[in-house]
Amino acid sequence: MTENSERRVISVIVVNEASVLSRITDLFSGRGYNITSLTVAPIPDSKYSRLTIATSGSVRVIEQITKQLHKLIPVLRVYEHADLVEKEMAMVKFPITENLSDINTLCEAYNGKIVNVGENVIIAMVADEPKRVENFLKVIKRYNPKEIVRSGAVALER
Amino acid sequence: MQISGAQMVIEALTLEGVDTVFGYPGGAIMNVYDEIYKQDKFQHILNRHEQAAVHAAEGYAKASGKVGVAMITSGPGFTNAVTGLADAYMDSIPLVVISGQVPMSLIGTDAFQEIDAVGISRSCTKHNYLVTDAKDLPRILKEAFYIASSGRPGPVHVDIPKDVTAQIAEFDYSQPVKLETYKPHTKGNPRQIKKAIEAMADSKRPLFYLGGGIINANAAYEVRELVHKTGIPAVETFMARGVLAHDDEHLIGMLGMHGSYAANMAMSETDLVIALGARFDDRVTGKLSEFAKNAAVIHVDIDPASISKLVNADFPIVGDVKNVVNEMLEISSKIDVSKFESWRETINNFDDLHPLTYHEDSEKLKPQWVIERVGELLGDDANISTDVGQHQMWTAQFYPFSRPRQFISSGGLGTMGFGFPAALGVKAAAPQQTSVNFTGDGSILMNCQELMTAVEKKLPVINIILNNNYLGMVRQWQTLFYDKRHSETDLSVQPDFVKLSEAFGGIGYRVSTKEEFDAALKDAVEKDVVAFIEVIVHRLENVMPMVPSGGSLFNMMLLEKKEK
Known part of the structure; x- marks a missing residue:
């Protein structure tokens, strides 16, 4: 009975109201499920928001999560994505003394660029699939990043 | 009309047809209690503990089939009531529990008798509300009653800050409930129902597994008719006691940890489980991998999350069990009633082998x-x-x-x-x-x-x-x-x-x-x-028979036979 635990992405459309986010995260924490990443933003011209949740679990666990999410009163729809386009953004702060052209070239390879230049630091951003973003973050380690921030994934069904 | 939040509570309860409220007053809910004092629309029963008030509301709801109402104050009043909320949530009992809260301006300041009530009740209610403006109160109370009593019933908690109960706003209760995100699925899929009936007709050893959802759906008499028309034997869960009368020849008994030997053996031998409003609780199934091992499963439930949660359903039917059973009744004549006679005989033999009984004692009452x-x-x-x-x-x-x-x-x-x-x-x-x-x-x-x-x-x-x-x-x-x-x-x-x-x-x-x-x-x-x-009574009497925790239903500890 070993069921494979795989990474899954679930999108949830919810009424944009107070406490709705905690209803959803409570559902995960109360059952001991972990949320890998979470993004929330209002859907334009509607009273709804879209959450994109990256999590992991067996087919049965994910099916339960989906059903339990759907049971929450303010949840309109739940998508468990199979075939999806997924993007994530990361911003990284480098000392200005690092090799800027190398950094710039790397960023471009990951759909990014240098977005801010200050007296002591530069800020670069990339936007790509979560796996590639991870790769990027590995590669740039040698340029002594001072701070890294990731956005969490957003996804759309193909 | 322009009235206070506290008056709105009275008006809404009256319009919902509430005739009894259980509760206990306190600081944050005093404005509402002041209005209770002035009215004669419903009786208030003063329990002596908030937990008891919620349990009383549960008993009221279960006996009457209506929504039970309890009213409590903030802080310890609310935390005392949590056990009742959790109890009602687990047993799907429709309740509206109204609690007072400290005034909006004091929320989050560790005020006297302040607790994050909605934060606590979130995981043990079907839904909850913190009312931040009296103008929302009529809508929220109406939604609360609707949510509590529709779909899979459950408790709804409404937390009202003291200043909101004093606030004057427009009260209009005539607006219909509009919840675009909450639409319980009450009608079962006719194709699935037809397939389920065919499966029953084809099976050799089918078994009704009746759950408490039948009682919530007021479907017991329809289920009785279906059982009699099909001639299929039935077991009841603890929550379903009374769905079939005790002397119904089709009723084998209660199944589960302390179910009868015959009921548990029937469940172990069946080739088709027909689950109606039951949720395969661990006290019912015993060891899951051995539960009804050779059976296909028809599962009728209003709650999609209950279906295939623990036991995979071959025929999932989401719907109100009353509607589904009524549809089943229309086509149930396809089932040959006489077909299951030898199966019933097998079950009767189980019962003869180890009937549900106890031994009298000459010294002490049993x-x-x-x-x-x-x-x-x-x-x-x-x-x-x-x-x-x-x-x-x-x-x-x-x-x-x-x-x-x-x-x-x-x-x-x-x-x-x-x-x-x-x-x-x-x-x-x-x-x-x-x-x-x-x-x-x-x-x-x-x-x-x-x-x-x-x-x-x-x-x-x-x-x-x-x-x-x-x-x-x-x-x-x-x-x-x-x-x-x-x-x-x-x-x-x-x-x-x-x-x-x-x-x-x-x-x-x-x-x-x-x-x-x-x-x-x-x-x-x-x-x-x-x-x-x-x-x-006898001090050391045990509840028998018994499936030890985590054991299989067919492996029961049995009442020792009395030596003659």
Whole structure:
């Protein structure tokens, strides 16, 4: 009975109201499920928001999560994505003394660029699939990043 | 009309047809209680503890089929009520629980009697609201009643800050509920229903597995018809007692941890489980991988999340069980009733082999006898509630239930202290019927302050305390699985239960023989006042048969045969 635990992405459309986010995260924490990443933003011209949740679990666990999410009163729809386009953004702060052209070239390879230049630091951003973003973050380690921030994934069904 | 938030609560409850509210006042809810004082639309029953108020509302809801209402204050008032909310959530009981909260301006400041009530109730309610503006209150209260009673029922908690109850706003209750994100699926898929009926017709050893959802859906009489028309034998869960009458020839009995041998064997041998409003609880299934191992599963439930949660359903049908059973009835003639005769005979043989019974004792009364005796004397006339423990299982096993909503007990959460306040709610809902609460010497002390409520409101509940001077169910497990190390379960030190009842103005009896018991029960039924009947029973009686925790249904510990 070993069921494979795989990474899954679930999108949830919810009424944009107070406490709705905690209803959803409570559902995960109360059952001991972990949320890998979470993004929330209002859907334009509607009273709804879209959450994109990256999590992991067996087919049965994910099916339960989906059903339990759907049971929450303010949840309109739940998508468990199979075939999806997924993007994530990361911003990284480098000392200005690092090799800027190398950094710039790397960023471009990951759909990014240098977005801010200050007296002591530069800020670069990339936007790509979560796996590639991870790769990027590995590669740039040698340029002594001072701070890294990731956005969490957003996804759309193909 | 322009009225205060507190007045809105009264108006909304009146428009919802509420005739009884259980509760306990306090600082943050005082504006609402001030309006309760001024009105005569509904009665308020003052319980002596907030937990009891919610249990009473549960009992009221279960007996009446209506939404139960409880009202409490902030902070400790609310936290006391949480057990009741959790209990109602587990057993799908429709409640609206209204709590006071500190004023909006003080929320988050660690104010006196402040607690994040919606934060706590989120995981033990179907839904909850913190009302931040009185203009939302009519909509929220209307939604609360709708959500509590529709779909899979459950408790809804509405937390109202004190300044919101004082705020004046427009009250219009005529707007219909608009919840685009909440639309319970009540009609089963006709194609799936047809396939399910075909599966029943094709099966050799089908079995109805009846759950408490049937009672919530008021579908017991439809289910009785379906069982009789198809000739398929049935087992009931603890929560479903009374769906079929005790003397129905198709009823095998209760299944599960303390189910009958025949019911559990039938479930182990069946080739088609027809689950109606049941949720495959661990106390029912035992070891999951061995549960109904060779059977296909039809699962009818209003809650999609219950289907294939634990046991995979081959024929999932999401819908109100009443609608689905009615549709099944229309096409059930496809099933050959005579086909299952040999299957029924097999089941009868199981029952003959190990019938559900107990051995009498010449010295001490057996608790099972007491329950059977009440069944003989009061039977259909009494509504029965229980607390939690051995007495609860014996009641489910031995009381002759004959109708739905006759049996009210805490199934999912297993809340000791549930029975007495729930019985008060039952009595308030059904004053013509006798309300009996079977309880134990452990459980009764957990809400015995309700004697005061019972005396004040003239709710003459008869509490039958099966006293074995033990926390019996835990003692039983210690005897069986912990090498008789009876850790902290010996309750030899006890109050005088007779005097305890009398101290509040109730009556009390202590009995230890059959004759004394009969006389006490007769007297208690005649006297119109709350009663404690303390019955001294055999100390070491175990609930049998039993599936040890995590074991398979077909591997039961059985009652030892008596040597002759």
